[in-house]
Amino acid sequence: MVKKSQDDIKNLIVGTAKNLFSKFGFQKTTMNEIAQSIHKAKGVLYYYFNNKEDLYVEVLSRELGEVQGELRKILNNAKLSATDKLEHFIKKRIQLLKDVPSYSEIIRNDLIEAYNFTEQITKQFDDFLKNSLMSVLNEGEENGSMTFKDMNITVENLFFVLKSSDISILLKTEYKRFEKTVNSLTDFIICGISSRTM
């Protein structure tokens, strides 16, 4: 009972913080605003979190966790071929990330001046991406739908291309061409990776 209540408050804080951070960004969101939004004194935030950065990391962590959950569904879908998994994975990933403003913020700040306190969580998310790619490529190679000279290098390259695309896609607000770009790029990658039988 007591534990339940504590979790509720914590969730309330994180949920509110998520909205405010997504609206105003990390710097322009104040701990006071967050506290006021839940009609509590500022001090209570420090009962549940060590500091502002930790709260932000918690928000980011949950959001990226949800993204990972969605992507895992694709990877675990037995009905999909490896190629289809890769295709859906790439498209879904960028689509989901568009709705995680904190991720865009981190990318932006990474290019200018780093938020080093998010390193850990973004590193973990990067590892998830690499592992996911590795698993799909492995599956593809095993059933012969894909071929590679060196799979590790291919994973690294795919990783690089996807991360680079993140910057272009998430930071440049060209919403019109967004979907088309993603689709084309995905096809381009899939096509390059697939075994061709001509």
Place this chain on the structure above:
Amino acid sequence: MVKKSQDDIKNLIVGTAKNLFSKFGFQKTTMNEIAQSIHKAKGVLYYYFNNKEDLYVEVLSRELGEVQGELRKILNNAKLSATDKLEHFIKKRIQLLKDVPSYSEIIRNDLIEAYNFTEQITKQFDDFLKNSLMSVLNEGEENGSMTFKDMNITVENLFFVLKSSDISILLKTEYKRFEKTVNSLTDFIICGISSRTM
């Protein structure tokens, strides 16, 4: 004789401006500094150029012009196969661009807040890239070393990947992995585009 002298001064200005812009960037370089560097009064700069922006565009234009010249050599090298041309082109391009700080500056400012006065020249450089890719891909398709579903789309996708990579490579100062990344990425692209005979 008179014309010759005028050109000399103009070249002197552009050369000096190039050094200063590359050291301090567009904003932090003053017209006074440039003038002092050539031991002239500030006013003389406005005899040769309309304003600071125009001078910057001139510097950028010349630098990108040199890059284009180098790249054209590759495209016109009859000894190279289409695939080799593409490979060398991609590698040479990023390598040359690393030495054009104004290009990096534009990329950076493009992500934050645009320098709209460089639009024209960067647009032209983008067109050069697209045209170059198109010509190589055409050559590759004609002699059967490359195959495409839709060449125009492939050019657009290649263009997107290269431009996205620019951001990652030129803005993140990871000099160690730079060369390796470029090489891997290039191989990745080449491999994806080539006709495979297995």
Place this chain on the structure above:
DNA sequence: AAACTGACCAAAAAACGAAAAAGGTCAAAA
């Protein structure tokens, strides 16, 4: 005439200090 100067201007940026607001702490209250 072509090339250049340097005083001059309006506008932008830098410097500055005061005031406000920020993150964070903690003893006491609920």
Place this chain on the structure above:
DNA sequence: TTTTGACCTTTTTCGTTTTTTGGTCAGTTT
């Protein structure tokens, strides 16, 4: 156990002044 609100120190913000900057131009030099 959870919450409060006064309190501290550090940052940010803001308004002002000062300096610097981009740019002009009448006039000098070559």
